[in-house]
């Protein structure tokens with residue numbers, strides 16, 4: 530399973546930082562982050578909002594382009610070791626220069642250069658605003674994204690707390706990114722319900738949705754996803770750990786996850802890890818779990834990877850090289 534070529538569309542660069550990497554930086558900078566780690570060295574969080582707090586605390590020690598370059602190398606080497614041949618990573622201008630365009634350019638250049646040096650894997654970046662930071666910060670993030678749109682930075686997205694503001698509040702930011710030629714995705718339906726997916730589609734017109742799995746509760750919405758050819762970036766392991774309401778009261782375990790029901794309805798699904806060390810997962814682990822729980826075989830994984838390649842934010846030449 531590990532050697533099977535994989536395409537990953539939904540991975541947060543900061544959320545992929547190994548705890549030891551963050552702990553090392555905290556020690557170097559004499560920042561006390563002991564509260565965010567479990568005794569055995571993993572990340573400690575209670576629920577979704579606390580996850581976001583711990584995430585932001587970890588980000589607080591990632592303070593320069595060189596640190597993001599080191600992080601990029603570490604994350605890509607780990608991904609490549611799990612057979613990932615192409616990956617798209619969410620990078621937040623908020624954590625890379627705080628929305629300042631000149632600073633963002635430096636961070637992004639360092640990340641791009643680091644990525645180019647890692648063999649056997651191709652990376653593209655998705656600049657990502659953070660929903661609970663609000664529409665004004667999102668506008669700054671979009672302006673940064675638009676300023677650097679090109680071969681490497683190919684998408685714009687939104688993560689963060691799905692219950693903050695409304696998708697329509699971010700329409701300006703997404704329009705700005707779209708006009709710069711960036712591919713559009715947004716987190717929705719991870720825990721904000723099917724309505725959150727529908728509202729996001731109406732307000733932001735994305736070609737992909739991060740998670741989106743709660744669409745299963747609304748058959749007409751599933752039809753809309755099929756009709757509009759919207760691809761879901763499904764992160765099953767992340768949902769099992771973090772998003773218990775995806776399971777509608779059922780035990781949050783993979784067997785109760787909607788991925789297969791969505792696929793049966795004809796919705797295009799893909800598989801990603803989201804924030805692997807937070808959810809104790811890897812792409813190999815995700816594939817093994819899906820094989821074990823739903824009987825997915827090589828033919829199904831080929832289909833999922835095909836969906837991911839078709840929905841990837843890259844040019845046709847790159848798409849051909851990963852086929």
Ligand code: HPA
Pocket residue numbers: 541544584688689690716719767803804
């Ligand atoms: N959801 C929302 N925001 C995030 C996530 C997530 O799974 N990971 C990092 N930021």
Ligand code: ZN
Pocket residue numbers: 539541688716739803
């Ligand atoms: Zn995510």
